[in-house]
Amino acid sequence: MNLNKTILIGRLTQDPDMRTTPSGQTVCSFGLATNRIWNKDNQKQEKTEFHNIVLWQRLAEIASQYLKKGSLLLVEGRLQTRSWQDQTGVKKYRTEIIGENIQLGPKSANQGFSSAPPQQNSQQNAPQGNKNNEDNIPIIEEKNTEEIDVKDIPF
Numbered sequence: 128m129n130l131n132k133t134i135l136i137g138r139l140t141q142d143p144d145m146r147t148t149p150s151g152q153t154v155c156s157f158g159l160a161t162n163r164i165w166n167k168d169n170q171k172q173e174k175t176e177f178h179n180i181v182l183w184q185r186l187a188e189i190a191s192q193y194l195k196k197g198s199l200l201l202v203e204g205r206l207q208t209r210s211w212q213d214q215t216g217v218k219k220y221r222t223e224i225i226g227e228n229i230q231l232g233p234k235s236a237n238q239g240f241s242s243a244p245p246q247q248n249s250q251q252n253a254p255q256g257n258k259n260n261e262d263n264i265p266i267i268e269e270k271n272t273e274e275i276d277v278k279d280i281p282f
Contacts, residue, residue: 131205133224135178137161139198143182145191155187156180156223159200179223180204186226199232 140158147153159178164171180202182190194200204226213219 132203133206134201134203135159135161135224136199136201137178139194139196139200140177142195143187143191145187153184153187155182155190157190157194159202159224179221180226181207181223182226182229186229190229193231201230201232202226203228 137159140160143155143157145153145155157180159180161176161178162173163176164173166172202224204224206222207225208220208222210218210220
C-alpha cells in the first residue's frame with residue numbers, strides 16, 4: 128500500500144492568485160510558511176519551511192475570497208512534482224501540495240478573511256449554544272472520486 132498525504136498548518140506568504148485554465152477550471156496558488164522550533168544546547172532554534180500550495184475548483188474560489196497574506200490555514204493534500212523546460216531548454220522541477228481539504232484559521236483584526244460578505248443579525252444566524260460565530264472555523268472538503276475503500280486496507 129502506498130500513501131501520499133500531507134497536513135500543514137501555516138500562514139500564507141502572499142495573497143492567493145486565482146486563475147482559470149483554458150478548459151474553464153479555476154485554480155488558485157499561494158505560498159505557505161510553516162515553522163519548526165526546538166532547543167539545542169539550551170538555545171531556542173527555529174527554522175521556517177516554505178511550501179507551494181495549489182487548490183482547484185471550489186476550494187480555489189473559497190481561498191481567493193477569504194484568505195490573504197498572513198492568514199492562518201490548515202491544508203490537507205498530496206505532494207506532486209511537475210517538470211517543464213524553460214526557454215533555454217533547462218529542465219525545471221516544482222514540488223507542490225495539491226490541497227484536497229482546507230480549514231480556515233480564526234479571523235483576527237490584522238489577518239484572516241479578507242473579503243467575506245458582512246452578515247446581518249449574526250446573533251440570529253449563530254448555532255444555538257454558541258452565539259459567537261468567530262469561534263466556528265469552517266471545514267471545507269472536496270470529495271475525491273478516487274477514495275480508498277476501508278475494506279482494501281490490509282490491517
